[in-house]
Amino acid sequence: MRIRRIFAAVIATAALAGLGLTGAATATAAQGAPSSVTPSECRQGGGIPAINEPGNLCKGGTHDGEQVD
Numbered sequence: 001m002r003i004r005r006i007f008a009a010v011i012a013t014a015a016l017a018g019l020g021l022t023g024a025a026t027a028t029a030a031q032g033a034p035s036s037v038t039p040s041e042c043r044q045g046g047g048i049p050a051i052n053e054p055g056n057l058c059k060g061g062t063h064d065g066e067q068v069d
Contacts, residue, residue, distance in 0.1 A: 008063065023028075034064060035066050035067075036059055036067040036069045037063045037066050037068060037069070038068070038069060039051065039068055041060035041063060042061065042063050042066070042068055043061075045058070045061040045062035045063040046060060046061030046062060047059055047060040047061030047062070047063050047064055048060055048061075049068040050068070051068055055067065056068045056069075
């Protein structure tokens with residue numbers, strides 16, 4: 001009985017550790033180079049293309065902070 005409990009704990013720990021590693025890899029990949037969107041893509045995402053401001057960024061919506069080309 002004791003071996004089964006230990007085995008179950010080891011499996012659970014390995015499963016949770018695997019989920020943590022997957023999440024870390026996803027977060028790192030998402031922090032790559034900033035993407036750019038068109039003014040219409042910015043508007044479709046609910047934002048406003050601020051092309052006259054420094055950086056030409058999309059403000060608000062799903063593309064908030066992305067550069068507008």
